[in-house]
Amino acid sequence: MGDFLTGRAVVVTGAGRGIGRAVALAAAAEGAAVVVNDYGVAVDGASPTSAVADAVVKEIEAAGGRAVAVADDISTMAGGQHVVDTALSAFGRLDGAVCVAGILRERMLFNMTEEEWDAVLDTHLKGTFTVFRAASAVLRAQRSGTLIGFTSGNHQGSSSQANYSAAKGGIISLVRSAALGLHQYGVTANAVAPVARTRMSAGVPFALGEIGEPEDVAALVVYLLSERAREAGVTGQVYTVAGEKIAVWAQPREVRSVYASGGWSVERVAEVLPGAVGVEPMPLLSEGRGGGGGG
Numbered sequence: 367m368g369d370f371l372t373g374r375a376v377v378v379t380g381a382g383r384g385i386g387r388a389v390a391l392a393a394a395a396e397g398a399a400v401v402v403n404d405y406g407v408a409v410d411g412a413s414p415t416s417a418v419a420d421a422v423v424k425e426i427e428a429a430g431g432r433a434v435a436v437a438d439d440i441s442t443m444a445g446g447q448h449v450v451d452t453a454l455s456a457f458g459r460l461d462g463a464v465c466v467a468g469i470l471r472e473r474m475l476f477n478m479t480e481e482e483w484d485a486v487l488d489t490h491l492k493g494t495f496t497v498f499r500a501a502s503a504v505l506r507a508q509r510s511g512t513l514i515g516f517t518s519g520n521h522q523g524s525s526s527q528a529n530y531s532a533a534k535g536g537i538i539s540l541v542r543s544a545a546l547g548l549h550q551y552g553v554t555a556n557a558v559a560p561v562a563r564t565r566m567s568a569g570v571p572f573a574l575g576e577i578g579e580p581e582d583v584a585a586l587v588v589y590l591l592s593e594r595a596r597e598a599g600v601t602g603q604v605y606t607v608a609g610e611k612i613a614v615w616a617q618p619r620e621v622r623s624v625y626a627s628g629g630w631s632v633e634r635v636a637e638v639l640p641g642a643v644g645v646e647p648m649p650l651l652s653e654g655r656g657g658g659g660g661g
Contacts, residue, residue, distance in 0.1 A: 376461060380404055
């Protein structure tokens with residue numbers, strides 16, 4: 367066992383399978399006590415079972431670590447709060463929260479139902495919020511700790527997963543907001559956009575040129591949870607990890623601007639915008655694809 371997280375306690379949602387499981391196992395191997403949260407559903411969000419979370423707890427305990435299972439649905443405020451409360455009751459502390467849980471309801475925008483939209487936004491975006499909300503209150507009071515949200519390269523847009531893409535973009539903004547709001551209290555927040563072989567990435571309708579394993583992602587997450595990352599000032603960042611590659615995404619910024627003395631009319635906009643402001647290339651559009659879920 368390593369010591370990157372010795373004496374710490376973390377919660378990991380979606381920890382029953384795939385990347386979440388790898389994160390839970392890696393955190394435990396580095397000395398953390400882990401709350402393993404997983405509602406235990408299929409990729410489409412159906413058929414919940416507590417068995418998957420229980421199985422990961424047994425793996426951690428068999429390796430000499432400490433863990434407890436929570437099968438709550440973190441798309442509810444009560445579920446997110448219970449995950450955090452479990453860490454406090456079982457381990458007496460909380461030092462980090464990692465939100466990996468997610469589902470897919472793939473559908474073209476013009477065919478997407480309200481239920482397909484709500485289910486994905488509730489699990490990914492609201493599920494990250496409920497845990498962040500509960501965890502941030504604890505971390506702020508103790509003036510230490512970190513929050514980690516899981517996004518995707520699909521935050522750029524997706525032709526067949528508008529719900530997933532919108533949720534993942536929202537998670538980036540939520541993470542940046544957490545980083546800004548909690549910085550003065552010594553709390554960090556970052557996002558990870560993984561490209562790894564999982565149940566969700568198996569359905570991507572195109573070849574992924576760079577892809578790794580869940581364990582690659584887990585190594586980055588453990589570092590982000592550690593004191594080493596805090597000392598390095600790592601907060602408000604979005605990292606991609608894809609096998610041998612780790613990359614950081616640019617922060618949002620204005621690229622070009624133009625001013626109109628006296629204000630704008632439709633005619634003036636039409637005259638000026640195409641040449642002076644123009645457009646920024648949309649990578650996925652130029653590649654002829656709409657993106658798919660990598661994690």
